[in-house]
Amino acid sequence: MMHEQLDISGLVKRFGGLTALNSVDMTVGSGELLGLIGPNGSGKTTLLNIVSGYYKADGGSINFERRPVLGHAPHQLARQGIGRSFQVTKIFRRLTVLQNMLVAGLSDGAQSQSEATDRAMGLLRDLKLERLAHERASSLSGGQGKLLEFARIMMLSPKIVLLDEPFGGVHPELKRFMHDHIRKWNDSGVTIILISHDMGSIFDLCQRVVTLSYGDIICDGTPEETRNDPAVLDAYLGDHHGAA
Numbered sequence: 627m628m629h630e631q632l633d634i635s636g637l638v639k640r641f642g643g644l645t646a647l648n649s650v651d652m653t654v655g656s657g658e659l660l661g662l663i664g665p666n667g668s669g670k671t672t673l674l675n676i677v678s679g680y681y682k683a684d685g686g687s688i689n690f691e692r693r694p695v696l697g698h699a700p701h702q703l704a705r706q707g708i709g710r711s712f713q714v715t716k717i718f719r720r721l722t723v724l725q726n727m728l729v730a731g732l733s734d735g736a737q738s739q740s741e742a743t744d745r746a747m748g749l750l751r752d753l754k755l756e757r758l759a760h761e762r763a764s765s766l767s768g769g770q771g772k773l774l775e776f777a778r779i780m781m782l783s784p785k786i787v788l789l790d791e792p793f794g795g796v797h798p799e800l801k802r803f804m805h806d807h808i809r810k811w812n813d814s815g816v817t818i819i820l821i822s823h824d825m826g827s828i829f830d831l832c833q834r835v836v837t838l839s840y841g842d843i844i845c846d847g848t849p850e851e852t853r854n855d856p857a858v859l860d861a862y863l864g865d866h867h868g869a870a
Contacts, residue, residue, distance in 0.1 A: 631656040631691055631786060631817055632677070638685035639672050639841075646672045648841035649686065654786070654819065659812045661832035662821045663852075665861060668838040670821045671713065674788045678710040679703045691785070701733070709784030713791045715771040719764040723755060723774055726763050730781040742781070749777040753807065769800040776807065786817040793824045805831060829853070837861070 632654040639647040647669045654660055662670050675681040677688060679700040688696040695703060700710070718726050724746055731742030750756045753773045758766065766774060772792055779787055789808070793801050801824075808831060812818050822828050828835060829849040837845040837852060839861040845852055852858055 629656050630654075631658075633689040633692075634673075634677070634686070635688075636686035637673070637676065637683055637688070639669070639676060639681060640684050645841050647676075647683075650838075650841070650843060652836060652843065652846075654817060656785075657812070657815055657817055658834060659808070659818045659832050660820065661828040661835040661849075662819055662838065663823075663825070663828055663835060663858075664838035667840075668861075669841045670838055671790055673838070674710065674790055674819070674821065677703075678708055678788055704733075704782055704784075707783075707785030709779035709782060709787040711772070711775050711779060711787075711789050711792055713794065715768070715775050717763045717766075717771055717774050717778070719762065721763055722760050723750065723763055723766070724759040726774055727778055727781055730778045733782075746777075746781060749780055753777050754803075769796045772796065772804070773800075776804070780811070784816060786819070787811065789818060789820045789822075791821055791823065793822055793827055801827070 630653050634650060634652045637647050637650040650673065664670050672681060676683050679698050679702065683696055687694060690706060690708065695706065718729065727746035727750065728742055731737055731746055732739065737745065747756060747759065750759055753776060755770065755773055755777065758770070763771070763774060792804060796804065805827065808818060820828065820832060832849060835847065835849055835852040836843055837858045844857045844861060845855045847855070
């Protein structure tokens with residue numbers, strides 16, 4: 627039976643006079659693959675930024691595996707098992723691909739350099755980046771950079787991964803490859819929260835979809851329920867819902 631892994635209660639975030647999150651309540655079960663959708667400005671990335679420690683909340687609470695984590699720094703949360711990718715890929719472009727991996731793998735002191743290198747090469751092999759291990763990350767294509775970010779997240783064996791628009795600007799063939807790996811990680815027990823404007827990917831990958839609009843959750847259901855929810859069609863899909 628799936629147990630509650632992430633419990634978000636009454637989460638509030640304001641930017642000046644704008645309320646980005648309006649007392650949001652959401653629970654995520656261990657092993658879920660959850661889609662988070664909504665129009666631009668609905669609060670999706672803000673929510674992930676708070677869960678991963680990059681923004682401070684103005685109210686509410688977050689429990690991760692029944693422990694309060696609201697206000698913890700990103701590196702503390704990463705060590706507790708919360709991994710995060712970003713809309714704009716964040717890699718160290720002057721370092722080699724392997725060095726990027728070792729920055730993550732050696733950050734907590736739990737692995738020796740030899741162990742971290744072995745793990746890094748295994749992950750790079752799995753993501754078809756092994757041949758680029760000693761190339762500078764600046765030489766990677768946009769899609770390869772996203773794969774490196776995927777691999778680096780997995781270096782710390784996260785329990786939950788927050789993916790923010792991982793398919794933006796990615797070639798369809800590479801997107802299918804990424805889909806396969808997201809499923810593989812989820813099948814291995816990793817919980818995933820996925821933000822994407824690519825409705826095809828959301829409905830293909832996710833068993834549950836949460837929709838935000840103006841900082842409020844307006845729908846929390848299956849892909850089929852989300853597709854047919856009038857509030858979702860009006861707030862997010864709009865004229866595009868037929869294609870989706």
